Amino acid sequence: xxxxxxxxxxxxxxxxxxxxxxxxxxxxxxxxxxxxxxxxxxxxxxxxxxxxxxxxxxxxxxxxxxxxxxxxxxxxxxxxxxxxxxxxxxxxxxxxxxxxxxxxxxxxxxxxxxxxxxxxxxxxxxxxxxxxxxxxxxxxxxxxxxxxxxxxxxxxxxxxxxxxxxxxxxxxxxxxxxxxxxxxxxxxxxxxxxxxxxxxxxxxxxxxxxxxxxxxxxxxxxxxxxxxxxxxxxxxxxxxxxxxxxxxxxxxxxxxxxxxxxxxxxxxxxxxxxxxxxxxxxxxxxxxxxxxxxxxxxxxxxxxxxxxxxxxxxxxxxxxxxxxxxxxxxxxxxxxxxxxxxxxxxxxxxxxxxxxxxxxxxxxxxxxxxxxxxxxxxxxxxxxxxxxxxxxxxxxxxxxxxxxxxxxxxxxxxxxxxxxxxxxxxxxxxxxxxxxxxxxxxxxxxxxxxxxxxxxxxxxxxxxxxxxxxxxxxxxxxxxxxxxxxxxxxxxxxxxxxxxxxxxxxxxxxxxxxxxxxxxxxxxxxxxxxxxxxxxxxxxxxxxxxxxxxxxxxxxxxxxxxxxxxxxxxxxxxxxxx
RNA sequence: CGGGGUGUAGCGCAGUCUGGUAGCGCAUCUGGUUUGGGACCAGAGGGUCGGGGGUUCGAAUCCCUCCACCCCGACCA
Numbered sequence: 001x002x003x004x005x006x007x008x009x010x011x012x013x014x015x016x017x018x019x020x021x022x023x024x025x026x027x028x029x030x031x032x033x034x035x036x037x038x039x040x041x042x043x044x045x046x047x048x049x050x051x052x053x054x055x056x057x058x059x060x061x062x063x064x065x066x067x068x069x070x071x072x073x074x075x076x077x078x079x080x081x082x083x084x085x086x087x088x089x090x091x092x093x094x095x096x097x098x099x100x101x102x103x104x105x106x107x108x109x110x111x112x113x114x115x116x117x118x119x120x121x122x123x124x125x126x127x128x129x130x131x132x133x134x135x136x137x138x139x140x141x142x143x144x145x146x147x148x149x150x151x152x153x154x155x156x157x158x159x160x161x162x163x164x165x166x167x168x169x170x171x172x173x174x175x176x177x178x179x180x181x182x183x184x185x186x187x188x189x190x191x192x193x194x195x196x197x198x199x200x201x202x203x204x205x206x207x208x209x210x211x212x213x214x215x216x217x218x219x220x221x222x223x224x225x226x227x228x229x230x231x232x233x234x235x236x237x238x239x240x241x242x243x244x245x246x247x248x249x250x251x252x253x254x255x256x257x258x259x260x261x262x263x264x265x266x267x268x269x270x271x272x273x274x275x276x277x278x279x280x281x282x283x284x285x286x287x288x289x290x291x292x293x294x295x296x297x298x299x300x301x302x303x304x305x306x307x308x309x310x311x312x313x314x315x316x317x318x319x320x321x322x323x324x325x326x327x328x329x330x331x332x333x334x335x336x337x338x339x340x341x342x343x344x345x346x347x348x349x350x351x352x353x354x355x356x357x358x359x360x361x362x363x364x365x366x367x368x369x370x371x372x373x374x375x376x377x378x379x380x381x382x383x384x385x386x387x388x389x390x391x392x393x394x395x396x397x398x399x400x401x402x403x404x405x406x407x408x409x410x411x412x413x414x415x416x417x418x419x420x421x422x423x424x425x426x427x428x429x430x431x432x433x434x435x436x437x438x439x440x441x442x443x444x445x446x447x448x449x450x451x452x453x454x455x456x457x458x459x460x461x462x463x464x465x466x467x468x469x470x471x472x473x474x475x476x477x478x479x480x481x482x483x484x485x486x487x488x489x490x491x492x493x494x495x496x497x498x499x500x501x502x503x504x505x506x507x508x509x510x511x512x513x514x515x516x517x518x519x520x521x522x523x524x525x526x527x528x529x530x531x532x533x534x535x536x537x538x539x540x541x542x543x544x545x546x547x548x549x550x551x552x553x554x555x556x557x558x559x560x561x562x563x564x565x566x567x568x569x570x571x572x573x574x575x576x577x578x
Numbered sequence: 579c580g581g582g583g584u585g586u587a588g589c590g591c592a593g594u595c596u597g598g599u600a601g602c603g604c605a606u607c608u609g610g611u612u613u614g615g616g617a618c619c620a621g622a623g624g625g626u627c628g629g630g631g632g633u634u635c636g637a638a639u640c641c642c643u644c645c646a647c648c649c650c651g652a653c654c655a
Contacts, residue, residue, distance in 0.1 A: 009588095011588090011589060011590095011605090012589075012590090012604065012605075012616065013589055013590045013604070013605095014589090014590085015589065015590085016584090016589090016590070016591090016648085017584090017647065017648050017649095018648095019648080019649075034647090036646090036647090037646085037647065037648090090653090091579090092653080092654085108654095109655095138655080140653095140654070140655090142653080142654080143579070143652080143653070144649095144650095144651090144653095146648085146649085151654080151655090155655070156655095157655055158655090159655085209655095218654090219654095303652085415655095416654070416655060417655065418655070419654085419655065451654095451655050452655070453654090453655030454655085455655085456655055457655090485614095487613075487614055488613070488614095491613085519613095520613090520616095521612085521613055521614095521615085521616075521617065522613065522614050522615060522616095523613090523614085523615040523616045523617085524615085524616050525615090525616095526614085526615050526616085527615070527616050528616090530615090539614070541614060542614095543614065544614090551614085
């Protein structure tokens with residue numbers, strides 16, 4: 001490709017609405033342009049990268065035995081009504097009507113379509129297992145699209161769906177997808193981590209997320225290398241901290257705490273540490289109208305864990321100020337567990353406290369020296385809080401007291417680029433997808449589903465690979481492998497001849513070459529090549545040609561080297577293939 | 579959806595408080611001098627100042643209203 005024939009829409013300045021580096025660089029390098037919130041044009045440079053990712057994904061899916069197909073992006077409401085998700089999915093589902101006023105949606109995912117299709121295509125267990133995938137545009141009407149294509153409303157996704165006769169077969173395919181995903185991200189040159197994930201409302205047996213590690217990532221991941229443990233913070237089990245409960249040593253005392261509402265307020269007012277206080281949170285219950293959730297003052301409630309408790313209404317919903325006033329008789333800043341007449345569920349660490357501080361259920365008053373059992377009934381104990389850095393890994397075999405730093409969790413951030421999931425029979429039952437087994441009996445097929453955020457990978461890769469000059473593409477994702485930067489292309493026949501010849505030879509050899517034949521100053525050409533992140537650069541100029549040499553530089557390396565014009569193409573092919 | 583903010587040339591911004599003929603830098607186009615890390619000189623084009631309504635002799639500026647976009651919180655590839 002010659003730049004004179006290629007839309008190279010680079011920007012010198014950073015558009016003001018881009019916050020994170022990948023978004024800024026994608027705009028500056030002319031990869032994408034915004035059309036509306038969360039909706040983007042992919043310009044030629046951007047599309048080249050996107051296709052690279054797609055192809056790696058495609059190759060690895062094919063290698064793992066999945067079959068590519070294509071489903072429609074617009075789907076009829078009836079399918080979603082069958083699965084029950086027309087009502088359940090909520091605002092993210094973009095609903096549209098056709099000219100006959102029939103309901104459709106723009107597909108955010110394709111379980112309904114594939115399950116409906118396979119319920120008629122698969123008749124016999126002999127056709128199983130089978131795994132189908134597509135690479136296609138999805139639309140999810142995100143509440144808050146942001147960070148460019150990192151969290152867009154329209155995005156490119158690879159989604160795969162597998163069908164099985166047995167759970168064992170599902171597990172086999174799941175494992176092979178796990179391996180395929182690991183190969184995809186490795187080949188793309190990304191630093192990533194597979195993470196145990198929440199199976200959520202769908203249920204099912206197993207789920208892993210694949211995260212590209214980046215500080216700007218929106219997900220927090222708890223990691224312990226000693227036990228090869230990584231889990232989404234939403235899921236990671238939080239052990240009790242602070243040792244077993246000590247016997248009560250103080251008398252309960254009611255103290256006026258005027259205007260002290262938050263934990264920090266109360267703790268500093270009473271001169272105690274926040275880990276000697278508890279906070280009592282009131283939510284709606286499944287059987288009782290209200291339920292109290294108790295975590296230590298310095299801990300955070302994990303809502304996903306909380307709603308798994310049978311007494312807690314799912315999805316979690318908070319009690320209103322009025323409900324709390326009516327039932328408990330005080331405002332949110334003064335709630336406590338003494339004399340509280342609703343079910344109390346306490347986090348493990350909160351349940352281990354003694355002589356602690358809590359609200360007195362009277363506005364402006366707290367109790368100190370509170371003890372479970374003596375001053376209130378024993379709570380039901382449950383894992384309610386999110387883990388924090390320094391917590392002991394749930395896999396650790398040592399007891400809490402003698403654990404070392406190696407047993408502790410650290411928290412890193414990641415961008416979720418893949419998610420694999422054992423669905424079980426949720427959709428196959430709803431859509432009546434069964435086949436005949438060996439005995440000629442109908443068997444509902446367990447399913448798995450496997451997603452990769454193709455367009456998100458592009459952004460995530462930039463988050464991991466950039467410097468102050470621009471993008472540094474991993475070889476497998478680069479829009480071009482090599483750029484030829486001639487100095488004086490329009491002045492010097494020698495330069496032009498060699499540049500053209502090299503361009504022809506390398507292109508012939510299957511290398512994707514960009515020849516910068518613009519009549520621009522060198523600085524501009526260098527800056528653009530660096531910004532776009534092309535891995536290899538050859539500079540051809542009169543100066544070095546006098547010695548029959550050209551200059552070569554890798555994008556990831558600051559020191560250029562001279563190489564001989566003799567056998568130039570072969571030398572470069574060697575450098576490119578690494 | 580709640581809270582905060584911004585809309586002025588392709589991009590980055592000033593001008594708005596205190597109403598009086600719409601500006602700067604970069605980019606673009608023309609001519610010239612340049613050419614190994616974002617050059618210089620001379621000239622040119624480009625704007626319903628987010629939309630609508632109002633106040634006023636006069637509105638980018640004041641008032642009302644709608645819209646779009648960005649940032650912070652609950653969801654996901």
